[in-house]
Amino acid sequence: MGESGILWLRVAAGLYSFGLLDAIITVIRRREALFRVALTAFALGAVFQLVAIVEMGMAQGRLPVNDIFETMSFLGWIVTVVFLAIHYRYNAASLSVFIFPLVFVMTLVGALRNPVSPWSNSVVRSTALAVHVVASLLGYAALLFTASASVVYLMQERQLKRKNKPAPNRPSLFRVLPPLGVLDDLISKSLGIGFLFITVGLVLGIIWAFVETGTKWIGNGSVLIAFVTWAVYLALVFFRVSAGWRGRKTAILSIIALTCCLVTWIAHAQLQRRLLP
C-alpha cells in the first residue's frame, strides 16, 4: 500500500471531522449552523479518499479491500458517495447527523493501518490515555442524565395523559416533576455533549491502541463493545434529531445505550490495568 495513499486517507478523515462537529452542534443547538461548511468538507473528503483508494489499488495491483482497514475505508467512501447523491436528489440534511460521524470513524479506522513510530515520550502516552478515559467517562455521565431525564419525561407524560386522576397513595410526587419542555431541553443538551465526549473518547482510544499495539486491537472484544456503544449512541442522536423521538422511544434507547456503556466500562476497567502497569 502506498504511503501517500494513507496520507490522503488521513486528510479525508480530517475533512470528515467537520461533519462530526456539525452533527454535535445540530443536536445541542437544534439548528444546522455548520451544515454547508461540513457538506463541502465532506465532498472534498470524498475526493481525497477516492485518490487514496486509487493509489492503494495501483500500488497493490488489485482492488484494496483485503483486510478490515481497507474494507472499512472503502465502505466509508461508498456511504459518502451515496449520501451525497441522496442529498443532491432529496435534500436529506437530517440524515447527515447519522452519516457524518459514521463516515468519519470508518475512515479514521481505515487510516490507522500502517504502523507509526511509538510514543515520543511517556507523558504524551499517559496524557492521551487519561484524556481518552476522562472523555469516555464524561460521555457516560452525560448519558446517565439523558436516560434519567427520559425516564422522568415518561413519568410526567404519563401523568399528563392520565389527566391527574387523583392517585390516593402517591399524589404529591408528580407535582414536583419538572415540565416536559425542561426535560426535553435537558435530554437534547446532555445527549449532544455526551456524544461529543464519547466520540472524542473513542477516537483517542482508537489512536492510542493503534500506536500501542499496531493492528492487533481490531480483534479485541472490549474495543468491539466500545464501537457498539458508540453506534447505539449515534442511533439515539440520529433518531432524536431526524425523527424527533421523544418519550418512550428515547427512554428505551437511552437505557440500552447506558447498558452498553456499563458493559464497555466493565470491559475496560481491566484493560487499563493491563496497559499501564
Place this chain on the structure above:
Amino acid sequence: MKLFVAGLSHKTAPVHLREKFAIAEASLPKALQELQKLGATEAMVLSTCNRVEMAFSVPEPVQPNDIFDGFLRNWQGSANAFEGHLYRLESKEAIHHMFRVAASLDSMVVGEPQILGQLKAAYAVAKSEGTVGGLLETVVTRAFNVAKRVRTETGIGQMAVSVSYAAVELARRIFGSLKGQTVLIIGSGKMGELAAKHLHRSGASKILVTNRTHERAVQMAAVFNGRAVDYTSFTSMLHEVDIVIASSGAQHYILNRDNMQRAIALRRNRPMFLIDIAVPRNIDPAVNDLDGVFLYDVDDLEGVVNANIQERSKQAQAAEAIVLKELDQILTRLKLEEVTPTIVSLQGQLEEIRAAEVAKALRRMPGLTPEQVQAVEALTKSIINKIAHGPISELRRNAGQPDGSQAVELIRKVFHLQA
C-alpha cells in the same frame, strides 16, 4: 393594652351586607381617625370584596366593644345594623384571626395570594396616618411573616383552583416556560377567551384566532395583538401552534385524529396542548391517544381543579399548625413585654432603697476595710434580690392572664411604683 378585631366576611355575611359595610379606599383615613376619636390607641381597617374588618388596640380599662359600637353608630347609622353577621374577637382570638387572614386560611379560595397584598395596603394606610405603632403593629408585621412562612413551607398557593388558571398550570407542566409559545383560539366562547388571557399574561406571545365569522376573529385578535386566521384553512397550520383552545359553538368535532397526526408529524413530535372547553366538544377525544398530544376537556380541567382544592385543604391543615405555633410564640413575647416595665421599676426602686441605706450605714462606720465594704454590698444586694424574687415571678406568671392586670396593679401599689 388589649387587641380587638371586629367586622364581617364572606363567611358571616352575604354580599349585600358586605358592600353596605365596605369602606372606600379614599375614606380609610377618616375611618381610622374616627376609631381613634372614640378611644382606640391604634387602628387599622381592611376592606375588600370578601371582608370588612377593623383591628384596634385599647388601653386596659376601655371596652373595645363600646368603641366598635360607637363606630357603627357614627359611620353606619346604627349599632344593630349588622348584628348577627359580625364577629368580635379579643386578645388571643384576635391575633389568631389576623394570622389566619394573612395566611389566606380564612379566604373564600383558601391559599389565594391577594389577601396578603390587601392587608399590606391596609397597614400602609394606617402607617401613613400614624395610627399604628405599638401592639397592633407588632401583631400585623408578625402576621406578614406568618403568611410568608405558610406560603414557603406548605404548597398552599401553588395549585390552580380555577378552570382557566388550571389550563395555564398544565401548559407550564408541558412546555416549562410559556414564553414564545403560539396559541390558537378556535371560536369565541367566554371561557376560551379567559384561558387565552391567562396564557397571554403568562408569556404566550403569539395569539392566533379563528372563527366562522371572520370579523369576530379579527376583533378578538385585536385584543391580544394577535392575528386572525381563515376558518376554512386553519387545520393546515396546526403544526405551527403549541396550544389550541377550542370554544366554538360547532355541533361536531372540528379537530380529529387525522388533523392532529399530520400536525404532530410535521412538528417532529414536539408536544401540543389542546384545551377543549366547548360543549358539545370540538375535539375528538381519540387524539389524546397520539404521542405528544395532551387533550383536556372541561371535565378534565375541573378534575384538576378539584384535585387541587383537595390538596389545598390538606396543605391548609399544615398551615393551621404553623399559625398556632406562631400564635404561641407571639403570646409569650407579648406577655413578657406587658410586665417588663413593672419588673424594671420594681428592681430600680429596691436598688435605690438599698444604695441609700448602705451609704447611710457606711457613713456611720468609717473604719471598714474595702473587703468589708464589699461584703456589705453583696449582703444587701442578696437581700433585695430575694425580696424581689417573689413579686417578679408572680408578675411573670400573671402576664397575659385574664386577672393578670389586677395582680400587676396590686404589686405596683404595694411597692409604691410610679405609673
